[in-house]
Amino acid sequence: MTDTLQRFLMDRSDVRGELVQLDAAWQSLLKSTRYPEPVKRLLGEAVAATALMAETIKFDGNLTLQAQGDGPVKLLVVQVTSERTFRATAKCDETVEAGSLSEMIGKGQMVITVEQGESRSDYQGVVPLEGERLQEALAAYFERSEQLSTGMWLAANTDRAAGLMLQKLPESQVSSDDDLWSRVKQLADTVKADELLTLGGTEVLHRLFHEEEVRVFEGVEYQFRCNCSRNRIANTIYSLGEDDAQALVAERGSIEVDCQFCHQQYRFDAVDVTQLFASDSASSSDQVH
Ligand SMILES: [Zn+2]
Numbered sequence: 001m002t003d004t005l006q007r008f009l010m011d012r013s014d015v016r017g018e019l020v021q022l023d024a025a026w027q028s029l030l031k032s033t034r035y036p037e038p039v040k041r042l043l044g045e046a047v048a049a050t051a052l053m054a055e056t057i058k059f060d061g062n063l064t065l066q067a068q069g070d071g072p073v074k075l076l077v078v079q080v081t082s083e084r085t086f087r088a089t090a091k092c093d094e095t096v097e098a099g100s101l102s103e104m105i106g107k108g109q110m111v112i113t114v115e116q117g118e119s120r121s122d123y124q125g126v127v128p129l130e131g132e133r134l135q136e137a138l139a140a141y142f143e144r145s146e147q148l149s150t151g152m153w154l155a156a157n158t159d160r161a162a163g164l165m166l167q168k169l170p171e172s173q174v175s176s177d178d179d180l181w182s183r184v185k186q187l188a189d190t191v192k193a194d195e196l197l198t199l200g201g202t203e204v205l206h207r208l209f210h211e212e213e214v215r216v217f218e219g220v221e222y223q224f225r226c227n228c229s230r231n232r233i234a235n236t237i238y239s240l241g242e243d244d245a246q247a248l249v250a251e252r253g254s255i256e257v258d259c260q261f262c263h264q265q266y267r268f269d270a271v272d273v274t275q276l277f278a279s280d281s282a283s284s285s286d287q288v289h
Pocket residue numbers: 226227228229259260261262263264
């Protein structure tokens with residue numbers, strides 16, 4: 001099974017874990033992009049990490065990881081929805097050398113935003129851009145902001161984006177197995193990028209934790225899907241106001257918008273734009289009568 005996230009529990013739920021491996025979905029995200037290799041790797045790791053985070057929380061809408069800085073990678077955005085779809089994009093220099101997280105993003109900030117649905121307000125957390133890799137920055141963030149001991153191991157190439165996460169649950173009872181957390185974290189530290197990127201999920205978990213008591217839940221599927229639409233773009237044009245929208249059409253012949261996530265092109269010509277505002281006045285006059 002590909003494009004799967006598997007949750008598991010260890011030793012009567014003292015430690016929870018997740019393993020995500022995105023293959024076809026990750027490949028189709030990359031298909032329309034031309035990022036340098038190191039950016040593909042960083043983006044893949046960010047996609048895997050965001051899926052891992054999404055599965056640990058209850059939310060309704062989007063979970064977004066966004067990094068912005070003055071380094072060779074100017075912008076990195078990954079969005080995972082509560083329907084288990086994801087999309088991602090990056091803005092970067094034409095050539096980017098592989099480097100540490102702070103070398104690639106530069107001075108800037110990384111923010112996690114969670115839309116929690118109508119009943120609860122949105123949540124935002126700032127992740128300091130520190131550590132050699134994204135996995136270290138995120139693990140440190142969980143330790144600090146959620147007081148959850150966390151380990152994260154990420155890997156990506158052009159075939160697969162993969163990640164493993166372990167968290168020590170705060171509500172865990174005084175366990176007879178005191179060193180479970182340090183033991184399983186040490187085991188996970190031995191995982192090689194190559195194993196995450198080539199082996200099946202069950203095999204990875206078996207290799208690492210075969211001496212532990214692991215309860216693996218049925219995997220859930222993640223899909224690459226962009227939720228852009230002609231309608232959404234129309235709303236954006238509409239928000240410009242009729243005068244500005246028509247001025248743009250007059251200047252360029254049409255308004256063309258590329259989705260930054262999936263690179264779908266949307267084109268609105270003079271007739272489209274006129275209709276957009278005409279249908280609005282028609283519907284608002286309907287409301288009057
Ligand atoms: Zn799109």
